Amino acid sequence: xxxxDLVHLQCYFGIDTLDWAxxxxxxxxxxxxxxxxxxxxxLAGEMGIDAGFVESDVYDAVNALGGRDFDIxxxxxxxxxxxxxxxxxxxxxxxxxxPGGFLYLAEFHPFTDVFGDDDLTVEHGYFHREEPTxxxxxxxxxxxxxxxxxxxxxxxxxxxxxxxxxxIGAGLPVExxxxxxxxxxxxxxxxxxxxxxxxxxPEGTPNLPLMYSLRARPA
Numbered sequence: 001x002x003x004x005d006l007v008h009l010q011c012y013f014g015i016d017t018l019d020w021a022x023x024x025x026x027x028x029x030x031x032x033x034x035x036x037x038x039x040x041x042x043l044a045g046e047m048g049i050d051a052g053f054v055e056s057d058v059y060d061a062v063n064a065l066g067g068r069d070f071d072i073x074x075x076x077x078x079x080x081x082x083x084x085x086x087x088x089x090x091x092x093x094x095x096x097x098x099p100g101g102f103l104y105l106a107e108f109h110p111f112t113d114v115f116g117d118d119d120l121t122v123e124h125g126y127f128h129r130e131e132p133t134x135x136x137x138x139x140x141x142x143x144x145x146x147x148x149x150x151x152x153x154x155x156x157x158x159x160x161x162x163x164x165x166x167x168i169g170a171g172l173p174v175e176x177x178x179x180x181x182x183x184x185x186x187x188x189x190x191x192x193x194x195x196x197x198x199x200x201x202p203e204g205t206p207n208l209p210l211m212y213s214l215r216a217r218p219a
Contacts (some may be wrong), residue, residue: 001024006072007065007096009058010079014040014051020074021049024156028052028070030061052061060087062095069098076106077184077211081155084132086162090170094218102217103172108187109209110159119190120205125157132156172216179209 002024002060008017011029013036021027021044029051031037035155037055044051056064073097076130083089093103116123124133138147157165182198183191191210201208 004071009075071101085165089168094170105214180211181207183210
């Protein structure tokens with residue numbers, strides 16, 4: 001990572017962004033939330049890490065970043081469900097990458113979204129629909145019991161093939177795709193902690209893909 005220019009799209013308050021910086025990358029984080037960007041900048045200052053943060057909708061990232069290009073475009077867990085148009089997202093990434101650069105995506109596996117919260121009963125469809133799913137849930141992934149006020153959210157499903165085909169369609173051939181039987185926080189009550197920061201389905205339960213990772217480069 002040393003000396004690489006990296007942009008983290010939908011960075012929220014920058015924890016992953018700063019982690020890349022600690023590994024030697026020159027980092028820029030982008031998120032549409034002003035308070036999140038402010039918190040990320042404050043955290044970078046407290047930690048003495050050189051990092052830049054930009055407030056912008058991800059679809060406007062090219063203009064917001066002043067036409068800069070990057071060695072690495074990264075986006076992490078829980079980002080894609082907020083996007084109605086996955087092909088447009090992939091096109092933005094293609095514009096941000098310089099020759100020889102790559103996209104690295106780590107994301108929750110969309111297959112698990114068909115299940116209800118309490119068990120492995122199928123309650124939701126798998127394939128993308130134009131209309132979002134609307135949720136009214138309090139709490140956050142950082143604190144599932146937190147009392148929150150603005151609880152309505154809108155989410156879109158994107159199948160694994162949706163994402164892969166969008167990336168390929170943007171001129172970014174996929175060079176690796178991995179599926180993982182663990183996740184990094186307890187998205188479902190049924191998950192059990194299996195390591196320092198990993199969660200899996202209970203022993204004896206059929207193992208299912210809970211996350212995936214993808215790397216793609218400009219053709």
